[in-house]
Amino acid sequence: RNEDELLFCKELSDPSCTQSQVAQGIQNWCSAAVIERSPQSCVNFIGGNTGRWGILYCESIAGNRPLDMTKNEWVNQCRAELTTSTLSTLVDRYGRGVIGDTTALTCGSAKDYKPRKSGKDECVPGIAIETQNNKGEWEEEMFIPFTLPPCGGLLELTAKENYSMFTRPWRATTCEIDQAKCAPTLVCLPSYGYDITFAYSHEDSL
Numbered sequence: 001r002n003e004d005e006l007l008f009c010k011e012l013s014d015p016s017c018t019q020s021q022v023a024q025g026i027q028n029w030c031s032a033a034v035i036e037r038s039p040q041s042c043v044n045f046i047g048g049n050t051g052r053w054g055i056l057y058c059e060s061i062a063g064n065r066p067l068d069m070t071k072n073e074w075v076n077q078c079r080a081e082l083t084t085s086t087l088s089t090l091v092d093r094y095g096r097g098v099i100g101d102t103t104a105l106t107c108g109s110a111k112d113y114k115p116r117k118s119g120k121d122e123c124v125p126g127i128a129i130e131t132q133n134n135k136g137e138w139e140e141e142m143f144i145p146f147t148l149p150p151c152g153g154l155l156e157l158t159a160k161e162n163y164s165m166f167t168r169p170w171r172a173t174t175c176e177i178d179q180a181k182c183a184p185t186l187v188c189l190p191s192y193g194y195d196i197t198f199a200y201s202h203e204d205s206l
Contacts, residue, residue: 004050032098060097107151113142132169
C-alpha cells in the first residue's frame with residue numbers, strides 16, 4: 001500500500017520523504033544497505049513491495065543477531081516481528097541497516113571470525129586480517145564485520161587455532177569491498193578508523 005511504502009521510506013531512507021520520492025528513497029537505501037546484493041538487484045527485488053523491503057531490511061541488520069542464531073533464523077524472526085507499527089521500534093534498536101548507521105548489539109570472539117567466502121559478503125564493511133604466504137601473497141585469515149566487533153575490544157588468538165598469525169607477517173586492512181558488485185557509496189568510503197595494539201604471551205599464546 002502507498003502509506004506503507006511512504007512509512008518505510010521515511011524510516012529507512014529520509015524522514016522528509018514524500019509519496020513521489022518513494023522510488024528514489026528505495027534507490028538511496030539500496031545504495032548503502034549492508035546486504036549481499038548489488039544496489040540494482042536490491043531495487044529490483046523490492047519493486048515497490050514493502051514486504052520485500054522488509055526482508056532486505058531484516059537481512060541488513062542481521063549482524064545484531066545472537067551468536068547462536070543463524071542469519072536465516074534471525075531474518076525469519078525479524079520478519080515475524082516487523083509490521084508498520086513496529087518498524088520505527090526496530091530502527092531505533094538496530095539502525096536503518098545502512099553503512100555507518102547500524103548499531104551492533106552483539107560482539108564476537110575468535111571463533112566467530114572466518115575468512116569471507118568467494119561470492120559472499122563482498123558488500124559487508126569491516127576489517128580483514130591477512131597473513132602473507134611463502135609467495136609473498138596476502139591471504140585472508142579472518143574477517144571482522146563492523147556490525148560484530150570483538151567483545152570488549154579484545155580479540156584473543158591462540159597459536160593452535162591461528163598458527164599462521166604467529167609464524168607469518170600479518171596486516172589489517174579496511175575497504176575490502178567488491179567494487180563491481182557493491183554500491184558506489186560503499187566502495188572505499190571513509191572508514192570508521194581503528195587502532196590495533198597487540199601483545200604476545202608465551203604462556204597464554206595471546
